[in-house]
Amino acid sequence: MVLCEKCGSDKNVIKSGFIRGQQRLYCKACEVHFTMNLPQKGVNKPIRQVTIVDIAKALGVAPSTVSRALNGSSDINPQTRLEILRVATEMDYRPNLLAQSLHRGETHTIGVVIPDIERPFFAAVLAGIQKVATGAGYRVMICQSNESHSTETLNVQALVASRVDGLLISHSKETTSFEHIKLQLKKGLPIVHFDRVCYDIETSKVVQEDFDGSFALVEHLILQGCRRIAVCAGPRELLISTTRLNGYKAALAKYGIPLDEELIYHSNFKKGEPVLALKAWLELDQKPDGIFAVHYANAVDMIMELKRLRIQIPEQIAVVGFGDELIASLIEPSLTVFHLFPFNVGETAATLLIDNIIHKDTFEPVVKKVKGELIIRESSLRTTSL
Amino acid sequence: MVLCEKCGSDKNVIKSGFIRGQQRLYCKACEVHFTMNLPQKGVNKPIRQVTIVDIAKALGVAPSTVSRALNGSSDINPQTRLEILRVATEMDYRPNLLAQSLHRGETHTIGVVIPDIERPFFAAVLAGIQKVATGAGYRVMICQSNESHSTETLNVQALVASRVDGLLISHSKETTSFEHIKLQLKKGLPIVHFDRVCYDIETSKVVQEDFDGSFALVEHLILQGCRRIAVCAGPRELLISTTRLNGYKAALAKYGIPLDEELIYHSNFKKGEPVLALKAWLELDQKPDGIFAVHYANAVDMIMELKRLRIQIPEQIAVVGFGDELIASLIEPSLTVFHLFPFNVGETAATLLIDNIIHKDTFEPVVKKVKGELIIRESSLRTTSL
DNA sequence: TGCGTTTCCGAAAACGTTTTCGATAGACTT
DNA sequence: AAGTCTATCGAAAACGTTTTCGGAAACGCA
Numbered sequence: 155m156v157l158c159e160k161c162g163s164d165k166n167v168i169k170s171g172f173i174r175g176q177q178r179l180y181c182k183a184c185e186v187h188f189t190m191n192l193p194q195k196g197v198n199k200p201i202r203q204v205t206i207v208d209i210a211k212a213l214g215v216a217p218s219t220v221s222r223a224l225n226g227s228s229d230i231n232p233q234t235r236l237e238i239l240r241v242a243t244e245m246d247y248r249p250n251l252l253a254q255s256l257h258r259g260e261t262h263t264i265g266v267v268i269p270d271i272e273r274p275f276f277a278a279v280l281a282g283i284q285k286v287a288t289g290a291g292y293r294v295m296i297c298q299s300n301e302s303h304s305t306e307t308l309n310v311q312a313l314v315a316s317r318v319d320g321l322l323i324s325h326s327k328e329t330t331s332f333e334h335i336k337l338q339l340k341k342g343l344p345i346v347h348f349d350r351v352c353y354d355i356e357t358s359k360v361v362q363e364d365f366d367g368s369f370a371l372v373e374h375l376i377l378q379g380c381r382r383i384a385v386c387a388g389p390r391e392l393l394i395s396t397t398r399l400n401g402y403k404a405a406l407a408k409y410g411i412p413l414d415e416e417l418i419y420h421s422n423f424k425k426g427e428p429v430l431a432l433k434a435w436l437e438l439d440q441k442p443d444g445i446f447a448v449h450y451a452n453a454v455d456m457i458m459e460l461k462r463l464r465i466q467i468p469e470q471i472a473v474v475g476f477g478d479e480l481i482a483s484l485i486e487p488s489l490t491v492f493h494l495f496p497f498n499v500g501e502t503a504a505t506l507l508i509d510n511i512i513h514k515d516t517f518e519p520v521v522k523k524v525k526g527e528l529i530i531r532e533s534s535l536r537t538t539s540l
Numbered sequence: 541m542v543l544c545e546k547c548g549s550d551k552n553v554i555k556s557g558f559i560r561g562q563q564r565l566y567c568k569a570c571e572v573h574f575t576m577n578l579p580q581k582g583v584n585k586p587i588r589q590v591t592i593v594d595i596a597k598a599l600g601v602a603p604s605t606v607s608r609a610l611n612g613s614s615d616i617n618p619q620t621r622l623e624i625l626r627v628a629t630e631m632d633y634r635p636n637l638l639a640q641s642l643h644r645g646e647t648h649t650i651g652v653v654i655p656d657i658e659r660p661f662f663a664a665v666l667a668g669i670q671k672v673a674t675g676a677g678y679r680v681m682i683c684q685s686n687e688s689h690s691t692e693t694l695n696v697q698a699l700v701a702s703r704v705d706g707l708l709i710s711h712s713k714e715t716t717s718f719e720h721i722k723l724q725l726k727k728g729l730p731i732v733h734f735d736r737v738c739y740d741i742e743t744s745k746v747v748q749e750d751f752d753g754s755f756a757l758v759e760h761l762i763l764q765g766c767r768r769i770a771v772c773a774g775p776r777e778l779l780i781s782t783t784r785l786n787g788y789k790a791a792l793a794k795y796g797i798p799l800d801e802e803l804i805y806h807s808n809f810k811k812g813e814p815v816l817a818l819k820a821w822l823e824l825d826q827k828p829d830g831i832f833a834v835h836y837a838n839a840v841d842m843i844m845e846l847k848r849l850r851i852q853i854p855e856q857i858a859v860v861g862f863g864d865e866l867i868a869s870l871i872e873p874s875l876t877v878f879h880l881f882p883f884n885v886g887e888t889a890a891t892l893l894i895d896n897i898i899h900k901d902t903f904e905p906v907v908k909k910v911k912g913e914l915i916i917r918e919s920s921l922r923t924t925s926l
Numbered sequence: 927t928g929c930g931t932t933t934c935c936g937a938a939a940a941c942g943t944t945t946t947c948g949a950t951a952g953a954c955t956t
Numbered sequence: 957a958a959g960t961c962t963a964t965c966g967a968a969a970a971c972g973t974t975t976t977c978g979g980a981a982a983c984g985c986a
Contacts, residue, residue, distance in 0.1 A: 171961040173948080178961090187948065201728050203974055221974060231934060235816070251971035252647065253703045256638045256941050263702075271670070277663045284684055294700060296682055315637045316649075316679060325920070438771055454870065475935045481867050484840065557931040559978080564931090573978060591942055602966045607944060642971050727938035861965060 160184040174395075204247045224249070255317065263293045264507060265313030265324040269301045274479050275496045276324070279348065282500020284318055285320060291509050292319070301423075303328040310334050320344035320507045325352060327389045328359045340404050343511035344517070348503040350394055358510060360503040363370040363526040364394050366493035368401025370528045371474040372446055374490070376409050378536050380444030380472055384417040386428055386452045395420070398448045398476065417442055421452055428452040429459045436463075446536075447475040450482055452461070453489055457533065487532035497526045546570040576901055592632045598627055611633070641703065649679040650893060651699030653709040655687045655736075660865050662710070663884045665734065668886020669708060676894050687809075689714040706730035706893045711738060713775045713809070727894050731897035732905070734889040736780055744896060744905045749912040750780050754787025755879035756914045757860045758832055760876070762795050764922050765825045766830030766858055770803040770821050772814055781806070784862065786832045788870070792838040814838040815845045822849075829857055830920075836863040837876055843917055843919065858920040873918035884910045 157164050170180035176189045206224070210217045222230045223238035225249075233378070255261040264287055266275045280296065287294050295318060298308035308324045311334070313321060321343060323335070331354050339345055339355060353522040363444035369431030375383050385402050400417070406413055416438060419431035428447070435442050447453035453475030460467055467473055467487050475482070478493035502522050511519045541631070543550050544567035556566035562575045563731055592610070596603045608815070608845060609624035610633075613726030640837060654662045666682065673680050681885060683695035692712045697720075699707060707729060709721070716736050725731055726783045734746040761769050771788050774781030786802070791797055803815035814833070821828050831841035843877040846853055853859055853873050866880035888908050896903045 168958090169960060173962095178948090180960095187946095203727070205974095206974095209971075217972085218937080218974080218976095219935060222935085224972080227932065234934080248701050249695070250642070250703065252638055252703055252970050253643045253941090254974080256636070256642055256943090256971090257973050259941075261638065270667075271657075272660070272663050274658070274660070274663075277658050277660075281656075281658050283686070284682075291696065293681060296670075297677060298667070311634070315634050317636065317638050401671065449937090458870065482871060483870050484867060485961085486843065486872055535894050554928095555930060560976090564978090566930095575978090589942095592944095593942075603942085604944080605945095605965060606966080608965090611944080615964065620964080623937090636942050639971090640944080642941090642973090643943050643945085799976075 156190065157185055158186070158464065159188045160186050163185075185398060197329070204245045206247075207240065209242055209245060209247060212245070213238060233291070253263070255385040256443065257404050260319050261317050262291060263295055263316065263318045264322060264504070264511075265310075265316070265318035265322045266294060266296045266311070267299055267306060267309045267321070267332055268296070269296050269299050269324065269326050271296065275477060277347075278496035279500035279503070280537040282497040282502075283504040284500075286501050286504035287506070290504075299326040299329075301326045301328060303331070304337075305389070307334040310338065314338055314343065315482060318343075318453035320346070320348050322348060322503050322507055322513045324348050325350040330391055340537065342514070344507060344514065346503050346507040346510065350392060352393065356519050358506045359393075359521045360499050360524060361521065362494055362499065362524050363492070364397040365404070367476060367494075367526045368398040368446070368448075369405045370401050371476070371490070371492050373408070373476060374406035374528065374530065375444040375446065375472055375534060376405065376411065378444070378468070378472055378534055381411060382414070382417065382440055382442045383411075383444040383446055384429055384431075385419070386445065386447040386449070387418060387420050388448045390420050390421050394427075395448065402446060423447070423449070432456050432459050436465075441510075442471060444472045447473070448476040450477040450479055450489065453491075453533075454481060454485060457485060458491065467535050468532070468534050470535065474534050478529060482529075483531070488536035490531045491529050493527040493529045495524055495526065542571055544572070546572050559776055560899040561744060568699045575664045582599050589636065590631045591636065592633075593634060594625065595628055595631060598631070623834065644778065646704050646705050647679075648677060648899075649681055649702070649704050650706045650708060650890070651696075651702070651704035652680060652682045653685055653692060653695045653699070654682070655685050655710065657684050658820065661735075661863060661880070663823060664882035665710075665886035665889075668883040668888075669890040670884075670886075672887050672890035672894070676890075678894060679771070685712040685715075687714060688713045689717070695884050700724055700729065704729075704896065706891050707898045708734060708893055710735040712736075712779075713778050716777055718921060728900070730900065731801060732889050732893040734885055734897065735776060736777065741825045742905050744892045745907045746892065747780075748880055748887055748910050749878070749887065750783040751787040751790070753783040753862060753880075753914075754832070754834075756793045756874070757862070757878050758788050759794070759860055760790035760914065760916065761830040761832065761860060762791065762797065764830070764858055764920055765852070767797060767831040768800070768803065768826055768828045769797075769829035770817075771805070772817055772831065772833040772835075772842070773804060773806050773833045775808050781834060786792065788832060789852050799872070804871055807835070809835070815840040818842050818845050822851075827857075831859045832858055833859070833861040836865055836868055836877060839919075840871060841878075843873070843875065845870060853921050854918070854920050858922065860920050864915060868915075869917070876913050876917045876920035879915045880911045881912065882902060 156167050156179055156223045158182060160165050161184050166182040168180050170178045170187060172178060174452045178187060178189050180187050206217050206220045210220045220238055223235040266283060270276060284294055295313060295316060299309055301308035304325055306329055332355055335355055351359040351361055372383060403413060404504050445456055453473055457467060457473055457479050460471060465471055474490040476492050478491045482489040502524055542553050542565055544553050547570050552568040553565050556564045556573060558564060564573060564575050566573050587836060592603050592606045596606045605622055609621040652669060656662060670680055681699060685692035685695055689712055692715055697706060719740055721731060721741055732744045736748055737745040758769060773785050790801060807813050831842055839859055843859055846857060851857055860876040862878050864877040868875040868877050888910055
């Protein structure tokens, strides 16, 4: 009743189980299995993008010829090339970057891992990265770690899975183990650290004047007459916190001012913290006459609290901070800061990375320091010293 | 003297031109061309990532079997699967997303085009997008148009070339022609507009309470006793500028306050502009007693200038603005704003887009409005009205 | 006119997956 | 014991490029 596909006879055809829901048949004579494949209804395929093969067919040439024409390579008749280019633009051909990347083994994409895109510092870094990357023909893929070590690890894995050509990373404050980075570095992935770097790993790094900036700010306070300078430092785990704290200590040492552990507070970027620290300081027998905040946001919080307490700034307590957001110049009193150049950090890091990608074999790790600038404003400038 | 590769004899071998720098030979008997390929020195290949084929070889099975094991699909012996998974983790196998994407025709990546990543509003939107996208297993690729129409077009093309599965876009202020979007939409690319949308295109959109927010702010000013309310509007080209301006007009109309064109200024996001506008207003015979700035930054600039001129806020002139950045609460007087929720905007837009991607066929465009909130602060609250 | 050359182009492999199709072994059924 | 079935696996095509290799035609030269 059912004919064999091959011999056309139904003599030797027997059933032979089911396969994917369909009855399967077997012709003993021909020793062949087959199914009665019903004419599948025309599934209207989604609109495909034009491919090289489409162009080749349209012109009756081989795909390789089209590829040659498009890549401006040699070994092609100028006339043929022009013709191909004409048809290509006519059909609005766009090369499939996925296919290209798969073949070439490079994606022309760099991955970026930052703790938080909403922090103006990192947003500006991103802008700098984007500028350089775009200029060099690279795309950028961004991930946020949200200050979590595990998320950071996942981010790195995701970017590696996307086969980025290189990685820019500023670590989360939780990150104390760096195996996820070392692993990729060992596999040959170019990596550049910025801002929150790690010196245990042999990567290029872009840092800021964390030590020098602290030193300059604290020295400035001292020159303004401050002798008991409190510091709102960053999380203990972060290297830059330590570096900035060291700048503070060095400035005190230079002027022979004793270090008082009671005046050192480690903030954790949590809301309300700095105010608590401030209150503790104000209850000391010897109150501070100057405050150095490692992060401008903390400085701002403290200024607001000081104003609420009707403590004169800078006469009773002078305040300085790191990082110059717009806000530093707008609050009253305006805030003396060590101005950072995050856009520069981004540019520098991206430049280093792309260099590393291009000269993978010969590249030697470099550490670059982006200059900052001391901007003196009302919060620390005592009229008495004028 | 040179032996034919095929017959081994040198009888019929003749030279036959050069090819890629090498002498080419021809055996007349065998009718075959060949070159004397010198033993190329072992180019040490770069470290490759482990592939499915590597796993297959290690276990003596077919690549397809490995694929089945990894994808948790059917048609595989549980023991075989476990064995394959064991070896896969042992070899630290990571699927090549490029190859997967190429095959599947989808990248699990969404593209985002924004005018400027450094604007806190857009940074927050991005954070919202990232959260939703990551949660749904999508990666995010970000481009900045820098408020340029041509850059925006290039951005879109680049993202399409990267074969993103969908597009989130907030237009540059230069953009008045939308062909680049319509083209992609016609090709079937899911697109969602947010913030700076365009109603000429049949896309889903996420907007804010531009009209209602303006209305609320201006009504608030009126209720505080203002009768001549100046407005610092946005660029004429932007739809949201018009919408916000309409909210302003509607509020005036409701209370029978005549519209005065002299009190309408169109800002262009350029530094110093708002101050000039303010000066012009102050030279009018009938000075304004209230100012509504469509963008909080303009409001801040004006407050600073008003303070410099020693004009009382809010007694002489009350000020309100759109968008609640941290700064609005920190300057003095603190600024009354219509608080936006950019993170929400990002979340909503990404949710819509991913829905659109997944249900490509049945999806119907939607317009969603993200609620805002009027926050009354010192810059507009007149004690007399208490 | 036969050897040597250059120019242009096509076939096919390769990148790393997934998916389709079908083969085979063994078990179950009558 | 033949017919039927299921479970499991391999081969090969496909995704869209680029690149390598080699063939063929056309041309120059002795």
